[in-house]
Amino acid sequence: MPAIPFSSALKPLVDFIYPPRCPLCGEGTAAGPGLCGACWDTLDFPGEPACTQCQTPLETAAMGSICTACHLHRPEHAGIAAAMLYNDPARQLVLRFKHGGRIGLAKLMGRLIAARLVNAPADAVLIAVPLHRVRLWMRGYNQAALLARAISTHTGMAVMVDGLKRTRATPKLGGLGRKQRAKVLRGAIRVNEARAASIRGRHVVLVDDVLTSGATSSACVRALLVAGAKSVRIACFARVADQSTSDIATPKHETPETAKVPGAA
Incomplete structure (x- = not known):
């Protein structure tokens, strides 16, 4: 025994x-x-019917249904896997994890995200949304990197937490429209040159805690595809599902902290 x-x-x-x-x-x-x-x-878990492009919940089901946001701006990503939809309990968990130092929550949150990745390629590599070095120093950890490691324990996927780097600090994106957000982030996120060869030709799962406007994740997806990634899926703990008001002013933090932030494309 x-x-x-x-x-x-x-x-x-x-x-x-x-x-x-x-x-x-x-x-x-x-x-x-x-x-x-x-x-x-x-908690509010995603379900059906949903957009075939980004898995945003839809009110009615139809063959090949696509949400308004994806119809207007076809996404470059290969899909979004969110453990849950953003509501107040999800917000509280994210705040405790991201700003309250409760890093032990990564195990629970990572397990819930992993459950939504059953259709992801088994040989995909998990890459965390990067923090600028100043913010990383102030916070002490990258919450996306902790989630990526937790997801790996349940999926067996390889982890590359430094696959991306944020080359400059960027201002908060609240209150900016889609084009303004893209302009602020242009060139701010790049593939780590030391990891470029390992990314080329690989399926990638991009990991973050919350998907809000989608601007940061879009910049990451674009950088990975330019570097030769075969495909990029987005995996997050919570996403804001209402895309009908994606250019309305948001709170001062990019991660929703005091109110629901619209736009999760």
């Missing part, structure tokens, strides 16, 4: 002394880490 790892043997005692708690409401959970049943019920 194989020996039981010491950490596994101690787990029941640790759980008894420090019972797992829901990261949203603080209530004890039967088995952690995870959300309590009540908080699970508040």
Whole structure:
């Protein structure tokens, strides 16, 4: 009989002394880490019908249905895999993870994202949306890189957290229209030259925490395709599904923090 790892043997005692708690409401959970049943019920998971191009939920189903945003601007990506739609509980989880130092949430969030990647090529490489070095220094970690590593544990996909780099700091994109966002990001995100050969000819899964306006992810997708990536899928924890008001002013943070940010193309 194989020996039981010491950490596994101690787990029941640790759980008894420090019972797992829901990261949203603080209530004890039967088995952690995870959300309590009540908080699970508040999450909004993507479903059908959805856009065949970007998987945005649609009100009615039709063969070959495409959302308005994809009809107006055909996406360069190969699809979007979002663990859930952006609502207040999702926002709270992202805030705790991204700005509250709760990096342990990457395991839960990564597992939920991985569940949406069942149709992604098994040989795809996970690449994180990059942070500028100043912001990385201030925050102490790149939340997208932590998610990519967590996704890898469930999918077996290779991870390349430094496949992309942000060559200059960019201002917040809130309040800018589609063309203005693209102009701000032009040339700001590039493929890491040291990783270019490893990206060429590969399927890529681009990982981020939240998909809001889609401007940053579009810049990343474009850079990867120019570098020779075979295809690029976008994987995120939460996405804003309402694309009907994509040019309305947004809060001061690119990641939605105080209100729903429209536009998830």
